Amino acid sequence: MDIIGKRKVWYILTLILLLTAIISLFVQGLNFGIDFQGGTLLQLKFEKADVTDTEIREALKEFGLEKSVLQRSEDSFILKTPELGQEKQNEVLKTIETETGKFELLRSENVGPVIGEELRRAGILALVIAGILQVLYITFRFEFRFAIAAILALIQDAIITVGLFSVLQYEVDITFIAAILTVIGYSINNTIVIFDRIRENLKLKRKENLATLVNASIKQNIVRSINTTLTVAFMLVALLVLGGETTRYFAMAMLTGIIAGLYSSVFLSGALWYDFVPVVNGQKKIIKL
Numbered sequence: 001m002d003i004i005g006k007r008k009v010w011y012i013l014t015l016i017l018l019l020t021a022i023i024s025l026f027v028q029g030l031n032f033g034i035d036f037q038g039g040t041l042l043q044l045k046f047e048k049a050d051v052t053d054t055e056i057r058e059a060l061k062e063f064g065l066e067k068s069v070l071q072r073s074e075d076s077f078i079l080k081t082p083e084l085g086q087e088k089q090n091e092v093l094k095t096i097e098t099e100t101g102k103f104e105l106l107r108s109e110n111v112g113p114v115i116g117e118e119l120r121r122a123g124i125l126a127l128v129i130a131g132i133l134q135v136l137y138i139t140f141r142f143e144f145r146f147a148i149a150a151i152l153a154l155i156q157d158a159i160i161t162v163g164l165f166s167v168l169q170y171e172v173d174i175t176f177i178a179a180i181l182t183v184i185g186y187s188i189n190n191t192i193v194i195f196d197r198i199r200e201n202l203k204l205k206r207k208e209n210l211a212t213l214v215n216a217s218i219k220q221n222i223v224r225s226i227n228t229t230l231t232v233a234f235m236l237v238a239l240l241v242l243g244g245e246t247t248r249y250f251a252m253a254m255l256t257g258i259i260a261g262l263y264s265s266v267f268l269s270g271a272l273w274y275d276f277v278p279v280v281n282g283q284k285k286i287i288k289l
Contacts, residue, residue: 001219004211007271014156014268021163028166033080033173034069034111036120040084043107044096045076051100053077059099063092069173076106083110123177127158130184138188142195149272150191153264157187160260161253175250183257186232190225190265197221198270210277214270222266229262 003010034041056077057066069080084092089108097103131151138147158180165172197217205213236258239251 001215001222003218003267004214004271004274007267007274010267010271014264017160017163018156021159021166024163024166028169030162030166030172031169032120033171034082035080035174036117036172038111039080039082040089041107041109041111042079042081042089042093042105043073043076044079044103045106046101046103048101049075051077055100056096059096060092062095063088065092067171080111119174123174126177126181127184130181131155134184134188138192138195141192142199145273145276146195149269149276150188150195152272153191153269154184154187156264156268157183157257157260161257164256165249165253170249170252173249176253179250179253179257182254183261186258187261187265190228190261191269193224194218194221194265194270195273198273211274214274218266218270225262225265229258232258 033039053070053072056070056079060066060068060081065081068082069078071078071080081092093105131154134154135147135151138150161180161183164170165176194217197220198214201208201213201217233255236251236255239247240255243251
């Protein structure tokens with residue numbers, strides 16, 4: 001397993017994926033949901049206790065709203081749609097009542113684009129703060145070269161996940177930000193384990209060729225990285241297939257992110273760190289650890 005020797009292959013593959021994602025973001029952009037671009041929120045409490053998501057979505061098909069966000073909240077449903085005028089809203093509610101039975105309208109409000117813009121800024125700020133704290137932690141725990149390699153790998157994970165949603169035009173809502181933050185935490189954990197093994201081997205095998213040492217460190221952790229990723233992936237696939245519309249995009253973002261995170265942890269982070277190590281007298285030399 002000569003990951004370091006073939007690192008240019010991983011760099012080229014990563015560059016292709018990143019360029020595809022960035023081009024799509026510039027050409028198509030993201031399909032922002034109600035959380036970011038505003039819309040209408042309705043909370044309905046049905047008289048019948050056995051009303052299902054499917055029944056409500058069937059009623060919404062007439063208006064092209066069947067893919068709206070629908071969440072069960074204790075004994076009621078919260079429906080989030082693109083912004084509806086009062087007349088259109090009355091028509092939607094009347095159709096739902098005809099198809100599913102009587103209900104009580106607990107809440108009806110419009111989410112303005114200003115609130116959506118604030119949420120978007122808050123989401124970006126959360127990602128930036130998470131990145132800065134990761135750099136500080138890894139620099140303190142290891143060294144700055146490790147921190148930069150880890151952050152570049154995490155940026156790759158985030159861009160690929162965001163890019164997939166842009167290419168497929170999946171809806172982006174506030175749970176997408178939660179998924180990205182979770183992926184960052186998950187991916188950095190895999191990366192830290194590999195970095196810790198590299199540091200441990202550097203102390204035990206000081207005279208060994210650095211490329212051989214990094215390859216061995218990655219190989220010693222690769223089974224652990226794959227197994228932990230598969231464990232989470234099984235759960236996410238189940239959520240993707242068996243879950244409803246509300247959790248589908250969250251599961252897709254998480255699944256994409258953890259696969260990208262596995263790839264970056266194994267094939268990118270160690271290779272990037274290796275390239276950041278300076279060459280002294282024709283050889284890679286660790287000056288400080």
